[in-house]
Each structure stands twice: as C-alpha cells, then as structure tokens.
Amino acid sequence: MTENGDDSDLVVGPDGLARPRWAAVHEDLRSYYDTEWGLPVRDEHGVFERLALEGFQSGLSWATILRRREGFRRAFAGFDVDAVAAYDAADVEALLADTGIIRHRGKIEATIANARATIALRTATGLGARGDLGPGSDLGQLVWSYRPQRTPVPAAAGEVPTTSTESRALAKELKRHGFRFVGPTTMFALMEALGLVDTHLVGSHRRGTSGIWAADGTPAA
Template sequence: MADGLVLGPDGLHRPAWASVHEDLRHYYDTEWGLPVRDEHGVFERLALEGFQSGLSWATILRRREGFRRAFAGFEIEVVADFGPEDVERLLHDEGIIRHRGKIEATISNARATIALRDLDGLGPRGELGPGADLADLVWSHRPERTPMPATAQDVPTTSAESIALAKELKRHGFRFVGPTTMFALMEALGVVDTHLLGSHRRGSSQVWTQDGSPA
C-alpha cells in the first residue's frame, strides 16, 4: 500500500475500501463519483445513504436490488403513496435493512421530494427558480474546489456545503440527512471528488480536474 492506495492485480490503484471485494471494486470503478443529475437517481442514492448511516456501504450495496424491489424501483410517486401497511411489509423484508425509522424516512423523503417541485424557488434565497427539483438543490451545493486527499485520513467527512445542504433539506422536511450523510451523498453523486490522488479514478467524473478545480 502506497499513499493510501492499494495496487490491484489489474495494475490499477484504488483506496483500501474499494479493494476488499469484487463488488466494491466494480462499484468504485463504474459508478461511485460519476455525476448523477436526475431526480430519480438522486432520490435513490439519498435513500440508500440514509439506510447506510451507522453501517458499512458494503452492507447496503449487497442489498441494493432488495431495496429496489422493496421500494418499487425508488419511483418517487409510488414510494410517496406507501402507507402503514407498507411499513409493516418492509419491516419483514429480509432483502433490506429493517429499520423502522429509516423506512419511514424514505417514504417521508419521497413526499418531500414531490413537494419541492411545487415551490416557486429552491435555495435559501430562492436562487433556483421554478421547475428546480431535488437534484438541482443538491448540485447547487457544489463547492468551488474539491478536496485533494492523498490518504484515507485526508478525506473529510463533512464540509461547509454538506452542512448547508443538510440544513436546507431539513428545512423542507427531509429526514436522515445529516451533514456526514450528505457529504457521502455528494461524494457518490460526483458533486465532490474525493478519489485519492494517484487513484485511477481521480478526475474521471469530468466534473473536476485532477488538481481539484472545476472541469
């Protein structure tokens, strides 16, 4: 291991967390940190990050298809219509994390996502005009520069932007959206790039350059 990276059998450098199992390597190589800008995609990842709180990402990743089946493919309107009987059904679904608070938060967050669409403007000063949605709100918290971590210890767990995003989402009724969870969401969506320097994925989002400036 050099500079916090692990050299894989394919000759590519990855962080330790992405070098343990093939499913994590595949997720790191093909999805994590690539830009997701559509409302549906952002909602799914918001839900999964909420379920991940207090757990490992591997635990969530290996149940991802179970979550998709349980939550109707994360179709926002369908999840928003879930009622008490659906909560009880999900509490008995072994394909997901059976946590009542997180299940109820996902349903509540679907309703909050729909409610955002009807506002005249999003953001503290309404800077995102009519027609803005959850994805626009999340991406509006993109920083001016992204971190430049050389080791895992250099990767932040929160930022001024993730704190602001958490505050804004809570203001609109979202739950399980603390600053740490929101920073993890921003990493997953490509809003920030925390690939370690020297990783073969650094700068791959085309949102950020290798040196941390906007692409």
C-alpha cells in the first residue's frame, strides 16, 4: 500500500506532494526528483556529466550512481570535458582503484572516449536531427536537436516508455561520432534527465513544471 492508502503508482508523502514510487523511497531520491530530474540542462558541461552518469548507471540502479555522484565528480575533474579527454592509461588504472566510483573498465574508458568525442563535435559539420548544426555547436545542442514534438503522458509506471524514435536516432548519431555506452535506452534516460521529454506521471507534483512541456504533453507556451 502507498502512503495515500491505495495501490497507485504515485505516493503522496508527508509533505502532501505526489511522486512516483522510485522517488519516494529515500530522501536523496526525493530531493533529486524534486529539484533536478527533468529540469532543462543544455550546456555542454552539464550534458556531458549526465551522459557519463547514465553510462555508468547501465545495469545498475540510479540510487547507486546518485550516492556516488560526488565521487564521480572528484574522479573525473568535475566532469571538465577537456581535462577528462586528457586522461591516459595511468589515469584509467588509478580510477579502477577508486572506491568512490563504479570501477568498471569499459565504462571508465567510455567516459574518456566520450570526452574526446565531445571535443571533436565542436568542429564537426552536419550534426543534429536535421543535419543543420555545424562548427561551433556542442554536445548540448546536438542532444537537444532530438527533442520530440510531443512528450509522453503516462498515467501509470507501465506506460512510461524506455526508448523512442528520437532516442534511437540520437544513439545512432552519437555512435557515428565515436561515443560509447549510448544505446537507445540509455539515451532515453538521458533525455528524461535533461528535460527533452517529460515522463512524470499524471498527478505528480512535477508534471508539466519544466517550462519545456505542458502537462498535456504539448510544448509549453
């Protein structure tokens, strides 16, 4: 049973606010849901950090990643793209011994490779969903070019999609530019985190609060 006395996918907490079950388990998840998840992030640095964290989250719970977030920031130079791109084999070995992060060689090496690919995007041409981005663009602009025309309007957890036409296209484009751990499911999770789509359940206190999407799934005015 939920705190509001039914079997809804929404849980009404002591503060009177309705949240999905996953965001109502621990205070850190509640805080992340209330103050960050789904709010627009467009800048290269912010998008790179979330791309890296979503890659590390693959196969794990988000709570596992969130509770190591400061460790990841310390290990990856605050997710400074240029600094991470300069990491070498010795840095990889040091990170594999760092208990503050997920010690997965493939994901560590992918984060470094993705930093280098992010730098390469700055001078690339033919980027974006319509191929209309060019030199001077960045990772944030590329990712946001895949924003859909509408967003889902899920009334229950089972109605929240895990991929979309746009996430599949974004994954393909990023892979074309050398990015790793960027499958369609991971990219859809990234799009949710960044605000490109709004998958807050109908009735959640966060539904339609991003400034990007109205509660009915149409673009906000």
